[in-house]
Amino acid sequence: MKKHAIIPVFIPHEGCPNDCVFCNQKKITARTHAEEKINIDEIASRYLSTLNNPRPEILEMAMYGGSFTGLSIEKQNEYLTAAKKYKDNGIIDRIHLSTRPDYINEEILDNLKAHGVDIIELGVQSFDDEVLKLSGRGHDSSVVYESSRMIKDYGFTLGIQLMAGLPGDTPEKAVYSARETVKIAPSIARIYPTIVIEDTKLLDMYKSGEYSPLSLDEAVEISKDMYNVLFDAGINIIRVGLKSSDIINENGEIYGSTFHPAFRQLVESRIARDKIEAQLIGQKPAGAPGSGDCGTDSPVLGIYSNSRSFSNMIGMRGANRKYFEENYPGIKFKYLKDEKLPDYSYTVISLCLP
Numbered sequence: 562m563k564k565h566a567i568i569p570v571f572i573p574h575e576g577c578p579n580d581c582v583f584c585n586q587k588k589i590t591a592r593t594h595a596e597e598k599i600n601i602d603e604i605a606s607r608y609l610s611t612l613n614n615p616r617p618e619i620l621e622m623a624m625y626g627g628s629f630t631g632l633s634i635e636k637q638n639e640y641l642t643a644a645k646k647y648k649d650n651g652i653i654d655r656i657h658l659s660t661r662p663d664y665i666n667e668e669i670l671d672n673l674k675a676h677g678v679d680i681i682e683l684g685v686q687s688f689d690d691e692v693l694k695l696s697g698r699g700h701d702s703s704v705v706y707e708s709s710r711m712i713k714d715y716g717f718t719l720g721i722q723l724m725a726g727l728p729g730d731t732p733e734k735a736v737y738s739a740r741e742t743v744k745i746a747p748s749i750a751r752i753y754p755t756i757v758i759e760d761t762k763l764l765d766m767y768k769s770g771e772y773s774p775l776s777l778d779e780a781v782e783i784s785k786d787m788y789n790v791l792f793d794a795g796i797n798i799i800r801v802g803l804k805s806s807d808i809i810n811e812n813g814e815i816y817g818s819t820f821h822p823a824f825r826q827l828v829e830s831r832i833a834r835d836k837i838e839a840q841l842i843g844q845k846p847a848g849a850p851g852s853g854d855c856g857t858d859s860p861v862l863g864i865y866s867n868s869r870s871f872s873n874m875i876g877m878r879g880a881n882r883k884y885f886e887e888n889y890p891g892i893k894f895k896y897l898k899d900e901k902l903p904d905y906s907y908t909v910i911s912l913c914l915p
């Protein structure tokens with residue numbers, strides 16, 4: 562049984578008068594008409610008809626896309642009243658929305674509370690003021706601390722979205738943003754590498770040479786470091802990278818090489834590689850030549866994970882397997898499952914013990 566499912570409601574750009582350099586909300590929400598009428602009943606009934614019995618343990622209705630609290634109060638209430646009906650009837654469990662840090666105040670939060678909203682995600686992107694300025698965000702980082710505090714004080718679940726590779730960003734600044742996020746202690750977070758898409762200022766900057774997107778490898782490395790900071794602090798990282806369905810790409814409208822449809826797996830596999838390698842480097846693994854454990858020149862090491870983390874351990878298209886073969890010649894590796902291990906945990910054990 563699926564534990565958690567989301568009824569996605571895409572609210573186009575109409576909620577946001579800003580022009581962040583990276584954003585073409587119409588592309589991201591895969592919608593072409595900002596003025597398109599959103600019919601929550603229709604969206605809900607279409608989605609609910611696809612659900613199997615029993616229903617997921619947690620069913621959320623999530624308003625994605627533009628900055629929800631930037632909509633007129635009438636528009637917000639139209640959507641929220643429709644969503645609340647499903648929550649009041651027990652059809653959904655939570656109402657989830659995303660907005661900008663500078664579109665939060667007491668009046669807005671009172672209204673969201675009155676309509677049963679549970680989760681508010683803030684599109685923070687960076688805690689570095691220079692990055693925010695160069696990205697056209699229209700606010701500085703101070704507002705993030707204040708709005709986050711208010712959201713938590715009201716008892717909402719707080720989410721924070723970060724981006725890597727924005728104009729002016731560096732690996733150090735990206736990790737700083739992750740560390741500042743930990744200080745705020747949201748319950749959930751997302752990490753998005755910056756993607757250059759059509760009809761954005763970022764594309765002009767890219768074409769003029771003013772902006773260079775991250776290579777895929779750089780994006781994976783930086784996102785990995787951010788992920789580790791958030792994960793170690795116990796923050797639930799609900800998304801890493803955009804899904805292909807988030808972007809219209811059939812016309813080749815993505816520039817640079819930063820986008821990958823399975824970006825999260827690339828990041829988690831790289832983390833797995835680091836964790837495994839930390840057990841190999843700096844110590845001669847049991848069974849390695851000269852360790853005296855095996856009495857053989859062809860030691861065999863078992864690398865273990867549980868089933869859920871197995872594909873991360875192997876790596877995308879066997880990338881980690883190839884990496885260890887190439888970098889540790891003379892050692893045979895076996896990739897094995899141990900369901901007693903927690904998720905994202907990998908252990909290396911000599912298999913040539915008596």
Ligand code: SF4
Nearest residue numbers: 577579580581584627
């Ligand atoms: S605030 Fe959000 S929706 Fe508005 S332009 Fe920026 S990224 Fe796009």
